[in-house]
Amino acid sequence: MSIRGKKWYGYFRRTVIDPSTNQPKTVSTPVALGLKSEMTKYEAREELELAIKRLTDRSQKMGL
Helix, strand or coil, rough: CCEECCCCEEEEEEEECCCCCCEEEEEEEEEEEEEECCCHHHHHHHHHHHHHHHHHHHHHHHCC
């Protein structure tokens, strides 16, 4: 969790397949969570959990 400018940003790691080597590779994925003035750090952390669920469910449905 960090603040850039006036927004909360969260990060999580995803494993993706590198197309050039066909090997798994870990990438850090940033997620903009919302304005600092509108949410606390705890609320931003909860929003990050929801964003991770949304993104990982979507990638599993697509077969990634």
